[in-house]
Amino acid sequence: MTTDVHTGTPAAPGRTRRPAPARPSERRWAAIFLSPAMLVIGIFMVVPILLTVWISLHEWSMFTSLGDMTWRGLDNYAGLWSDAGFRNSLRNTVLYVLLVVVLTIPLSVLLGLLLYFPTMRGKAAIRTALFATYVVPTVAIAMVWGALYAPTYGPFDQILGAVGITGIGWLSSPDTALISLVVFHVWQMIGYYTVLVVAGLTQIPGELYEAARVDGAGFWRQTTSLTLPMLGRTMTFVVLIAVVNAIQVFDPIYILTQGGPAGSTEVLSFTIQRTAFEYGLAGQASAMAFSLFLLMVAVGAALMVAMRRRR
Amino acid sequence: MITRRLQRVSLRVTLAMVLLVPAFPLFWMLSSSLKSPQELMRTPPTWLPSEPTLDAYRTVFDVLPFGRAFANSLLVSGVATLSVLVTSILAGYVFAKYRFRGRDALFWAMVATMFLPPIVTLVPLYWLVSQLGLSDSYLGVMLPWLANGFGIFLMRQFIADVPDDLIDAARLDGAGELRIVTRVVAPLVLPAIVTLGVFAFVFYWNNFIWPLSILQSTEKFPVVLMLSQLLSYSTSVQYQNVVMAGAAIASIPTIVVFLLTQRVFVAGIARSGVKG
Numbered sequence: 001m002t003t004d005v006h007t008g009t010p011a012a013p014g015r016t017r018r019p020a021p022a023r024p025s026e027r028r029w030a031a032i033f034l035s036p037a038m039l040v041i042g043i044f045m046v047v048p049i050l051l052t053v054w055i056s057l058h059e060w061s062m063f064t065s066l067g068d069m070t071w072r073g074l075d076n077y078a079g080l081w082s083d084a085g086f087r088n089s090l091r092n093t094v095l096y097v098l099l100v101v102v103l104t105i106p107l108s109v110l111l112g113l114l115l116y117f118p119t120m121r122g123k124a125a126i127r128t129a130l131f132a133t134y135v136v137p138t139v140a141i142a143m144v145w146g147a148l149y150a151p152t153y154g155p156f157d158q159i160l161g162a163v164g165i166t167g168i169g170w171l172s173s174p175d176t177a178l179i180s181l182v183v184f185h186v187w188q189m190i191g192y193y194t195v196l197v198v199a200g201l202t203q204i205p206g207e208l209y210e211a212a213r214v215d216g217a218g219f220w221r222q223t224t225s226l227t228l229p230m231l232g233r234t235m236t237f238v239v240l241i242a243v244v245n246a247i248q249v250f251d252p253i254y255i256l257t258q259g260g261p262a263g264s265t266e267v268l269s270f271t272i273q274r275t276a277f278e279y280g281l282a283g284q285a286s287a288m289a290f291s292l293f294l295l296m297v298a299v300g301a302a303l304m305v306a307m308r309r310r311r
Numbered sequence: 312m313i314t315r316r317l318q319r320v321s322l323r324v325t326l327a328m329v330l331l332v333p334a335f336p337l338f339w340m341l342s343s344s345l346k347s348p349q350e351l352m353r354t355p356p357t358w359l360p361s362e363p364t365l366d367a368y369r370t371v372f373d374v375l376p377f378g379r380a381f382a383n384s385l386l387v388s389g390v391a392t393l394s395v396l397v398t399s400i401l402a403g404y405v406f407a408k409y410r411f412r413g414r415d416a417l418f419w420a421m422v423a424t425m426f427l428p429p430i431v432t433l434v435p436l437y438w439l440v441s442q443l444g445l446s447d448s449y450l451g452v453m454l455p456w457l458a459n460g461f462g463i464f465l466m467r468q469f470i471a472d473v474p475d476d477l478i479d480a481a482r483l484d485g486a487g488e489l490r491i492v493t494r495v496v497a498p499l500v501l502p503a504i505v506t507l508g509v510f511a512f513v514f515y516w517n518n519f520i521w522p523l524s525i526l527q528s529t530e531k532f533p534v535v536l537m538l539s540q541l542l543s544y545s546t547s548v549q550y551q552n553v554v555m556a557g558a559a560i561a562s563i564p565t566i567v568v569f570l571l572t573q574r575v576f577v578a579g580i581a582r583s584g585v586k587g
Contacts, residue, residue, distance in 0.1 A: 029488045030409045033401035040458035044436065045424045051435035062434055114329065122326050128573060129333040135565040137517040139535040140558035144340045146545055153356055153548065155339060199581035248428035251519045255539065269430040276434045277524055286434050293431045300426065
């Protein structure tokens with residue numbers, strides 16, 4: 001095995017055994033086989049990042065030619081900090097990501113333990129249900145959640161009303177709209193993270209549990225002193241992916257709230273899309289987009305360092 | 312004895328809850344799509360349709376060109392998925408089995424792009440595709456996503472496990488590199504191909520922000536974009552069945568593809584450990 005299933009980190013490619021020395025023809029084939037992927041990724045991912053930076057230093061309506069750009073230097077970035085709308089978006093995005101992570105960690109571990117440990121029927125059905133939510137189009141299932149969250153006649157209010165809880169505003173109140181969207185997000189994604197946790201659990205050597213049992217540790221003790229500490233790296237990785245997914249949330253915002261009520265669900269990706277495509281302010285939008293990129297790189301780097309430490 | 316039984320019962324209850332929570336919104340979608348407008352307006356709402364009807368499914372196709380949208384999505388997702396498979400297998404083979412200077416740096420640089428949120432490059436992508444004269448076209452919808460870092464990563468992972476001896480034996484038999492990839496390597500990494508294929512198909516089928524930004528003509532809209540045109544309906548209770556029917560239709564292909572492949576797919580994800 002050259003693959004570390006635990007977190008999906010491939011073994012260093014250099015370690016793979018190479019019986020035949022590199023032949024001159026290999027170089028040609030490498031170029032031929034790599035060029036389609038490199039062309040697409042180069043032109044449509046690498047070049048656009050550079051273009052984002054370039055555009056962010058200009059004033060430009062994106063519907064005219066690039067020649068119509070006016071140099072603004074760092075003005076767009078300076079403008080962001082005095083822009084209450086951007087600050088609100090940034091705050092909402094950070095809050096959204098934090099809430100998603102805070103809910104995802106315990107839930108994915110609990111579900112992972114449930115799916116991994118007991119040998120009982122129903123596990124396959126649960127896995128299927130958890131993953132079905134993950135593959136359905138976010139746009140489609142967000143519309144369903146709009147109906148679930150509907151005030152009074154919606155099923156959530158009906159169920160809660162039966163036990164005497166009324167008046168939760170869900171998506172229509174600025175106090176609850178963001179957390180309602182977070183709940184939907186976690187609901188849709190949790191099956192994926194659970195599978196990662198189960199993969200992490202299978203990596204813990206069985207002998208460790210044997211030893212723990214011999215030492216008289218019960219299930220609870222085994223979980224807290226053995227399972228959870230051994231899951232550290234997996235969970236760091238889960239958090240990394242959860243942050244990447246949550247930081248770019250767009251579809252449910254567009255479908256369910258359009259940033260409202262009162263800007264309480266206005267997140268960066270939604271603001272960026274609207275600033276560029278509806279207000280035609282490509283320079284400002286690009287400054288926001290690159291700020292989002294830097295934020296993501298910073299969080300990602302911090303988590304990578306944390307993951308290395310746990311090795 | 313009693314505590315053990317209690318434990319078992321509580322575990323059963325927990326499992327039932329765990330099954331109910333993910334399934335309920337999907338159940339509600341189907342149930343509402345089968346109700347009549349009269350039933351939708353009833354208070355309290357019914358859980359199951361009292362007289363199930365497929366009217367809403369007919370209405371969806373009447374108010375919007377949903378059939379056309381379905382075909383559009385199949386075309387775009389199908390072609391893009393094929394392209395991702397081909398580019399990823401070829402690149403994955405090179406990164407797993409060839410040796411050249413700068414290989415690892417190049418590999419990680421390409422893999423890193425999978426973490427790039429599309430929103431970061433949305434503006435320049437729109438400009439680039441427009442400059443190519445491809446805005447509001449099928450090709451424009453597909454072009455930026457015809458290869459990705461996740462696919463290359465996944466394929467390299469699996470192809471690295473293909474024994475070098477097999478490849479060398481094929482070379483000794485006079486097989487060319489392309490033949491080795493298609494006849495020796497690809498059949499051995501079939502689970503990875505299935506996993507990546509499902510992942511890519513689901514990704515393109517569900518992709519919303521890019522078609523929303525690049526397309527203007529309704530007749531080129533993919534299903535999810537067409538579905539979002541029903542948003543105005545969702546505010547009226549009596550049209551809830553039409554919205555739900557649309558959502559169900561848009562969801563069917565991804566669910567079918569997943570159910571057909573779930574064993575291989577879930578194992579592949581556990582192994583890759585990364586979302587594209």
